[in-house]
Amino acid sequence: MAVAAVFEYCQSINSSLLLEYYFNGELLDDPALFCDLNPGLFKQAFPSHEATLDMINKNLLYSTTHKLVISEYGFNLVFL
Secondary structure, eight states: OOHHHHHHHHHHTTOOOEEEEEETTEEOSOHHHHHHHSTTHHHHHSOOHHHHHHHHHHTGGGTTTEEEEEETTEEEEEEO
């Protein structure tokens, strides 16, 4: 799922959910740039568009206390 689509979706539902992207254990400071430089990687390595939207929706209740971490291994909620 394109990073821009995640941000647009969070804005459309007025979510303050904090998202962090990791790849190979490293925090991606600019996931959109990383995605642009590695075309197709997000689609191959990261969770699907549907799975990402589902996790965002499920975790809206935690948006003020947790961040949602997304990596090639899936999702984790991390307490702020």
